[in-house]
Amino acid sequence: MRLIAITLCLALAAVSAARAADAPPAAPDDLDALSIADKAPTTPVKPAQKLRVFVEAAGGRDSLPGRTDTSRAAIDLRYDDTLAPGLRGVVSDRFDWVHPGRLLTGSKVNTLREAYLSWAPSPDQIFDIGRVNIRHGAAVGFNPTDFFKEGALRAIVSPDPAVLRENRQGTVVLQGQKLWSTGSLTATLSPKLGDAPSASSFSLNAGATNPRTRWLLAGSYKLGEKLNPELLLYGGVDTPTQLGVNVSGLIGSSTVAFLEFSAAKHDERRAALGATYTTGFNLSFTAEGEYNSKVPTSLAAAQELQDLPVRRALFFHATWHDALVRRLDLSGFVRRSTHDASRAQWLETRYHWDRADLSLQWQFFSGSPNSVYGSVPQRRAVELALRVYL
Secondary structure, X not given: OHHHHHHHHHHHHHHHHHHHOOOOOOOOOOOXXXXXXXXXXXXXXXXXXXXXEEEEEEEEEEOOOOOEEEEEEEEEEEEEEEEEOOEEEEEEEEEEEEEOXXXXXXXXXXXXXXXXXXXXXXXXXEEEEEEEOOOOOOOOOOOOOOHXXXXXXXXXXXXXXXXXXXXXXXXXXXXXXXXXXXXXXXXXXXXOOOOOOOOOOOOOOHHHHOOOOEEEEEEEEOOOOOEOOEEEEEEEOOEEEEEEEEEEEEEOOOEEEEEEEEEEOOOEEEEEEEEEEEOOOOEEEEEEEEEEOOOOOOHHHHHHHOOOOOOEEEEEEEEEOOOOOOOEEEEEEEEEEOOOOOEEEEEEEEEEOOOEEEEEXXXXXXXXXXXXXXXXXXXXXXXXXXXXXX
16 A cells, blocks of 8 residues: 555656646657557657667565565666668667566576677668567567567566567577568578577576577568558478468558468467557557467466467557656556456556656456466556666
8 A cells, every 4th residue: 555655646746747847748668559650740750869778666566475565676778870881780688686586587687689780781681690589460469470479588577568579589590681662571590599498697598589490481562552461481490380461551540450360280370350549649549359279288388488378368458648648658458368258457657757757557367266367376466667768
């Protein structure tokens, strides 16, 4: 109760400050969700930062076991710059410390998300080498064609799907891309570099991201102004060949519909179908149906694989920028298993200053004791976090 009271006081103070100030809205966060492709910006676009660093401290309470106070700290950096004509360097890293230790690999863990060189010998050719966070998928909550997500998480500080995709380890690859005015073709090779994941705090963890040799071919073609499908073919050593499809397109001026699908032999199918509607007052709402024919054996296995833990689910996600007052953002989701009606729910409110964010996030699982989400030991968790950009 003390934490909730402190949080409410801070939230009220933030709202009062926002109403008194006449400052412009903060720049969009790196993790902003799907936006309408043809919506023109109303303010000039700022040049991308070469170096972004922030520190974060948080305190909270969860129900495992009983009522347990928690705390964590993190330092996060990303460097992205042109090193020479046509040559770009990228490094992205995060260190997390959590008490009590409930990270996937202990209480202290460093995640090297990306470290690669990108060479563009011409405007229509790009080659990458190093650790790259390769993300595919048109859906919001579940991405069947995001083939390199397996084993890529070392720390989970938020269940938000966008945050999970951003904070995972990339895969060490050699990748080439060819661009045309109406499409692109990408070839990716990920070699085997290890046999098993490592629990060491500062390990590069190549056994998790590169446990076997794999490859991926991805091609997209623009069919008109509002439709851009993508086809993917994925396989490798001890990896069944899978076909993937991503299709997204505008319906009217404010709705994006999407379909994501993957299939392999032995009737292995995964799919996500839905739409995102964006209002004129910065509220985006997504409704998504999800399907997985090969359900992991447990929630822990689903977390490691970043797979859907149930056969069928409904997923609803909302993001509201400048909600009620400037600089205040609200985000949340509900995922409901259609088999046992159990639910996973998450809500976050975040207030932005020029060089800091204050956030409060709440997570709750509900359902009968023998249901998928109702069996989660940590039924409730609340956390207040302060992020400062350096």
